[in-house]
Amino acid sequence: MTQFGxxxxxxxxxxxxxAIEALTDSSTIESPIDHxxxxxxxPEEFTGQGHLSTLLADYVGVVPAGATRVETGPxxxxxxFESAVALVGAGMADLVLVIGVEKMSQVARNTASKILSRxxxxxxxxxxxxxxxxxxxxxxxxxxxxxGLTRDELSLLPVKAHRNGAKNPLAQFQKEVSIExxxxxxxxxxxxxxxxxxxxxxxxxAAVIASNKAVRxxxxxxxxIKVLGIGHGTDYLAVQHRTSLTSLNATRVKKxxxxxxxxxxxxxxxxxxxxxxxxxxxxxxxxxxVEKGQAIKSVKNGITEVSGDIPVNPSGGLKAxxxxxxxxxxxxxxxxxxQLRGAAPKDLQVADPQVGLTHNIGxxxxxxxxxxxxx
Amino acid sequence: MTQFGxxxxxxxxxxxxxAIEALTDSSTIESPIDHxxxxxxxPEEFTGQGHLSTLLADYVGVVPAGATRVETGPxxxxxxFESAVALVGAGMADLVLVIGVEKMSQVARNTASKILSRxxxxxxxxxxxxxxxxxxxxxxxxxxxxxGLTRDELSLLPVKAHRNGAKNPLAQFQKEVSIExxxxxxxxxxxxxxxxxxxxxxxxxAAVIASNKAVRxxxxxxxxIKVLGIGHGTDYLAVQHRTSLTSLNATRVKKxxxxxxxxxxxxxxxxxxxxxxxxxxxxxxxxxxVEKGQAIKSVKNGITEVSGDIPVNPSGGLKAxxxxxxxxxxxxxxxxxxQLRGAAPKDLQVADPQVGLTHNIGxxxxxxxxxxxxx
Numbered sequence: 009m010t011q012f013g014x015x016x017x018x019x020x021x022x023x024x025x026x027a028i029e030a031l032t033d034s035s036t037i038e039s040p041i042d043h044x045x046x047x048x049x050x051p052e053e054f055t056g057q058g059h060l061s062t063l064l065a066d067y068v069g070v071v072p073a074g075a076t077r078v079e080t081g082p083x084x085x086x087x088x089f090e091s092a093v094a095l096v097g098a099g100m101a102d103l104v105l106v107i108g109v110e111k112m113s114q115v116a117r118n119t120a121s122k123i124l125s126r127x128x129x130x131x132x133x134x135x136x137x138x139x140x141x142x143x144x145x146x147x148x149x150x151x152x153x154x155x156g157l158t159r160d161e162l163s164l165l166p167v168k169a170h171r172n173g174a175k176n177p178l179a180q181f182q183k184e185v186s187i188e189x190x191x192x193x194x195x196x197x198x199x200x201x202x203x204x205x206x207x208x209x210x211x212x213x214a215a216v217i218a219s220n221k222a223v224r225x226x227x228x229x230x231x232x233i234k235v236l237g238i239g240h241g242t243d244y245l246a247v248q249h250r251t252s253l254t255s256l257n258a259t260r261v262k263k264x265x266x267x268x269x270x271x272x273x274x275x276x277x278x279x280x281x282x283x284x285x286x287x288x289x290x291x292x293x294x295x296x297x298v299e300k301g302q303a304i305k306s307v308k309n310g311i312t313e314v315s316g317d318i319p320v321n322p323s324g325g326l327k328a329x330x331x332x333x334x335x336x337x338x339x340x341x342x343x344x345x346x347q348l349r350g351a352a353p354k355d356l357q358v359a360d361p362q363v364g365l366t367h368n369i370g371x372x373x374x375x376x377x378x379x380x381x382x383x
Numbered sequence: 384m385t386q387f388g389x390x391x392x393x394x395x396x397x398x399x400x401x402a403i404e405a406l407t408d409s410s411t412i413e414s415p416i417d418h419x420x421x422x423x424x425x426p427e428e429f430t431g432q433g434h435l436s437t438l439l440a441d442y443v444g445v446v447p448a449g450a451t452r453v454e455t456g457p458x459x460x461x462x463x464f465e466s467a468v469a470l471v472g473a474g475m476a477d478l479v480l481v482i483g484v485e486k487m488s489q490v491a492r493n494t495a496s497k498i499l500s501r502x503x504x505x506x507x508x509x510x511x512x513x514x515x516x517x518x519x520x521x522x523x524x525x526x527x528x529x530x531g532l533t534r535d536e537l538s539l540l541p542v543k544a545h546r547n548g549a550k551n552p553l554a555q556f557q558k559e560v561s562i563e564x565x566x567x568x569x570x571x572x573x574x575x576x577x578x579x580x581x582x583x584x585x586x587x588x589a590a591v592i593a594s595n596k597a598v599r600x601x602x603x604x605x606x607x608i609k610v611l612g613i614g615h616g617t618d619y620l621a622v623q624h625r626t627s628l629t630s631l632n633a634t635r636v637k638k639x640x641x642x643x644x645x646x647x648x649x650x651x652x653x654x655x656x657x658x659x660x661x662x663x664x665x666x667x668x669x670x671x672x673v674e675k676g677q678a679i680k681s682v683k684n685g686i687t688e689v690s691g692d693i694p695v696n697p698s699g700g701l702k703a704x705x706x707x708x709x710x711x712x713x714x715x716x717x718x719x720x721x722q723l724r725g726a727a728p729k730d731l732q733v734a735d736p737q738v739g740l741t742h743n744i745g746x747x748x749x750x751x752x753x754x755x756x757x758x
Contacts, residue, residue, distance in 0.1 A: 043615070052427055052501075059502040061455050062746035065617040066624075072636045074615030075750055076462050079452040080436050087451050090475075091466050098472025100465075100613065100642070126427075127434040238475065240418070240449030242440040249441075261447050267475070371437040375450055 009342045012211035012330030013180040019048075019055045019111035020067055022212035022335075027068040027107050030214035035228050041070040041216075042101035046077045047088025047108040048334035053123045055111045070105060081127045082283070083370030084108065085213065085337025086377030090238045092217040102222040108338030109212035120208045124333075127371045132246035140372050141205055143247050144284035145197035147373075150253040151286055152199070155301035159199060163190035164307050165285040166203040166327055172314065173328025175355045180209050180330030204285040209330035213338035215345070233345045236363070236380040237268025243374040256373045259294035264365075264378035272296035275318070275380070276361035277347045279340035281369040282325040291367050292320065295378070314356055322347065322356045340366040341379060348383045384717045387586035387705030388555040394423075394430045394486035395442055397587035397710075402443040402482050405589035410603050416445040416591075417476035421452045422463025422483040423709035428498045430486050445480060456502045457658070458745030459483065460588065460712025461752035465613045467592040477597040483713030484587035495583045499708070502746045507621035515747050516580055518622050519659035520572035522748075525628040526661055527574070530676035534574060538565035539682050540660040541578040541702055547689065548703025550730045555584050555705030579660040584705035588713035590720070608720045611738070611755040612643025618749040631748045634669035639740075639753035647671035650693070650755070651736035652722045654715035656744040657700040666742050667695065670753070689731055697722065697731045715741040716754060723758045 010017070010025050017025070023046065031037040044065050052058040065075035080087040085108025092104040112120050125139045133143070151157055167187055173179035185203055193202035223232055241261030244250050250257060265272065272295055280295075282288040289303035297318050298306050306312050312320040323329045323343040326336060344364035346352045366379040385392070385400045392400070398421065406412040419440050427433040440450035455462040460483025467479040487495050500514045508518070526532055542562055548554035560578055568577035598607055616636030619625050626632060640647065647670055655670075657663040664678035672693050673681050681687050687695040698704045698718040701711060719739035721727045741754040 044617075050427065050433065052425065053433075058425065058428075059456055059746060062502065062617060062750040063504075063620055065750075066620040070617075071619055072616045072633060074465075074638075074752075075455065075617045076466065076615070077454040078466075079454060080450065081434050090449075091451065091453075091469065094466065094469035094473045094475055096473075097475060098469045100469055100472060127437065129438075240451070241447045242419075242437060242445075242450045244446055245438055245441040258447060263449075371434060375437040375440075377449075 009178055009213040009339050010211050011178050012209050012332060014113045015210040017210070019051055019057055019109055020063070022111060022210060023060070023064050023107045023109040024068055026109065026212035026214035027105060030105065030216050034216040035226065036103055036216050039103055039226060041073045041103050041105050043074040043095055043104045044070050045088040045092045045104060045106045047084035047106065047337060048077060049079060049081055049084045049110055050123050055114050064107065080375045081370030082333040083337055083368040083375055083377045084334040086366065086368040086379060087240065089215065089338060089341055089379065090240055090377055093235050093238050096217050096219045102219040104217045105214065106217060106338055107212060107214045108335040110332035110334040111210045112208040112332060113210050117208060129246035132248055141197045141200060141284065143372050144286060145200045147253050148199055148286040151289070154254055157304055159191060160187060161304045161308065162204065162285050163187045165282065165288050166190050168307065168312065169282065169321060169325045169327035172322050172356060173324025176324050176329060176353055179324045179328050180207065181328045200284060206283045206326040206331040209332040211330055211332035211335045211339070213335055213342045215338055215341055231349060233348050234382050236270065236382050237264040239263030239267065239378045241376055245374060247372065254290065256290055256294050256376060258374050258376035259291060259367065264380050268380040270363060270380060274363050275365045276363050277319045277322065277344065277358040278365040278367065279323060279325065279343055280320055280367045282321060282327050283331060283369065287369070288320060295367060314358055319358045322352060322358060337366065337368040337377060340368060344381050348381060384553055384588040384714050385586050386553050387584050387707060389488045390585040392585070394426055394432055394484055395438070397486060397585060398439050398482045398484040399443055401484065401587035401589035402480060405480065405591050409591040410601065411478055411591050414478055414601060416448045416478050416480050418449040418470055418479045419445050420463040420467045420479060420481045422459035422481065422712060423452060424454060424456055424459045424485055425498050430489050439482065455750045456745035457708040458712055458743040458750055458752045459709040461741065461743040461754060462615065464590065464713060464716055464754065465615055465752055468610050468613050471592050471594045477594040479592045480589065481592060481713055482587060482589045483710040485707035485709040486585045487583040487707060488585050492583060504621035507623055516572045516575060516659065518747050519661060520575045522628050523574055523661040529629055532679055534566060535562060536679045536683065537579065537660050538562045540657065540663050541565050543682065543687065544657065544696060544700045544702035547697050547731060548699025551699050551704060551728055554699045554703050555582065556703045575659060581658045581701040581706040584707040586705055586707035586710045586714065588710050588717045590713055590716055606724060608723050609757045611645065611757050612639040614638030614642060614753045616751055620749060622747065629665065631665055631669050631751060633749050633751035634666060634742065634753070639755050643755040645738060645755060649738050650740045651738050652694045652697065652719065652733040653740040653742065654696055654698060654700065654718055655742045657696060657702050658706060658744065663695060670742065689733055694733045697727060697733060712741070712743040712752060715743060719756050723756060
């Protein structure tokens with residue numbers, strides 16, 4: 009994984025850096041890679057550079073591997089990972105390189121917002137000026153109404169994100185913030201304030217997915233992390249067409265748990281898609297970690313801290329680690345891999361985790377990928 | 384498959400029409416689809432509409448299925464199909480809907496050319512004004528030099544394409560052309576003339592991929608066509624970095640034959656990527672149907688006609704059927720499925736084919752997907 013933040017590197021350089029690190033870390037840099045999958049959301053619009061599958065196959069040196077670009081909005085990285093797991097699971101590949109990448113800072117910030125808003129429903133949302141932030145604000149207000157969540161409570165989420173991010177050397181924001189700072193930060197879409205919203209970001213992460221045969225052949229079993237389950241679900245495009253404003257049904261499909269054969273209470277560490285503060289609470293509830301409306305209690309009781317029973321986003325999450333959209337899913341997986349290896353940054357390592365989970369949202373809450381991993 | 388051509392329908396309507404036809408034809412319109420994969424090249428740039436995976440999951444009624452968009456340039460449709468086969472092969476899905484779609488006519492023709500040219504190498508090709516047509520011209524000239532191909536011989540390819548297209552009710556160009564018409568058509572990039580180059584096009588095609596379990600469960604075994612093999616390979620981005628100007632190495636990886644366990648001489652009918660006349664010859668040679676430099680002999684001897692030993696592009700190919708880029712790969716597969724079912728249009732049906740092949744190029748000759756199918 010590269011540094012996340014506003015960076016000088018081009019999208020190609022970011023992808024190359026992450027790829028070379030993944031190939032080096034997995035000792036596959038001289039091995040025949042069967043397939044490259046690139047997860048990226050809107051490189052054409054953010055950078056003018058498209059056709060990254062074909063280009064990167066050449067630029068990271070994996071020709072004649074098959075090369076595919078996968079896009080599902082901000083869950084593009086996880087979807088790329090899912091496609092890689094499928095190729096390996098089907099016996100169509102033994103070694104697959106996955107790169108998740110986005111370079112968002114080449115365009116002006118309001119242009120970036122416009123590009124991101126295009127994932128909403130045109131006739132039901134964009135036409136009326138809706139943005140992802142506005143929809144998140146709407147869901148936050150409803151959650152406050154239904155479950156009594158207060159502003160001070162909501163602020164605990166960015167405070168925790170930044171506390172973890174401050175210890176993550178690759179995070180975009182490596183500084184702590186206080187409840188007061190969050191509460192007094194500018195309103196972006198009432199009730200959401202600046203620190204409730206992830207920033208635009210540049211960055212890439214990569215992973216090598218290997219078949220059991222390749223694991224045996226290449227002898228890197230010490231560092232191997234198992235993919236137990238991958239799930240991917242959708243919901244209706246427009247938020248107004250969904251059955252709930254305080255729950256994401258695409259998460260509740262629970263395919264990943266079914267494939268993995270594990271229950272939510274077996275998860276020791278997770279990286280959840282907290283692009284807006286409210287989402288971390290919804291995700292915890294939709295994944296079955298806590299009862300509906302109860303997530304904030306776990307946050308207040310310290311259960312989601314690195315030292316807690318359900319550590320959520322030890323990396324700092326999308327809020328503090330950063331959210332280069334197509335890069336996020338693979339970064340989450342990379343961070344869970346490090347946790348399961350016991351190789352997370354100092355003070356962010358969860359005690360002896362056996363099972364880790366990633367949860368990545370594409371669209372606004374309606375194209376969700378979940379991964380479950382174990383040592 | 385929809386009509387191919389310059390159409391009134393939006394990209395969403397095209398995708399919907401193809402999807403509904405595929406779901407109806409396979410009797411899965413009321414079955415739970417596990418995943419939707421959309422193959423499309425540059426919808427954001429051609430139409431302003433992106434995020435088609437999430438959007439189409441809703442608009443074709445498959446929520447809460449996972450939904451993924453796959454892009455590999457003009458082979459996006461075949462790559463989407465590959466991803467679907469992998470999901471089914473890995474046991475991660477039982478029913479997958481694949482849609483290949485492109486709507487190219489919303490932008491001016493020279494804008495479309497610029498969008499397509501971005502798949503080339505910027506520093507080695509685009510910077511010097513290269514376009515896909517210019518590179519195809521260069522390869523044609525070299526092939527003429529090395530193998531003595533004449534202009535009259537080359538013209539046999541579009542003549543055959545149009546002869547077949549004239550009988551295909553969904554083809555963009557349903558009219559025959561003569562050698563003289565080809566020879567006297569405007570020069571686009573010397574020696575390529577208008578009829579050597581496919582046109583921009585709108586259109587969509589769709590397919591339902593089912594696991595063996597789903598085939599048994601849904602009882603549609605009569606119409607089922609088997610996927611024997613899928614291969615996907617790349618070559619260096621810039622044409623000047625490749626080892627040959629008269630061969631596409633990405634085809635020569637031959638993964639599909641290896642997976643299918645069949646030899647090229649077992650193929651009874653094929654749809655090859657003839658975006659430019661010369662490519663049909665290169666593809667026949669690279670796939671191993673004929674010896675290097677000998678493809679034109681087969682064309683002259685009628686071997687590639689519908690009634691010949693190796694019928695190539697009975698649909699009319701990219702040249703006459705049309706080439707809505709992301710739609711082409713799935714359209715090729717759809718046309719081979721019809722051939723294998725004995726349900727091709729009158730006068731285009733090959734006699735009793737057992738094995739069919741599709742060959743689809745992304746990038747300029749460097750991101751190639753091959754599929755092998757049987758009854």
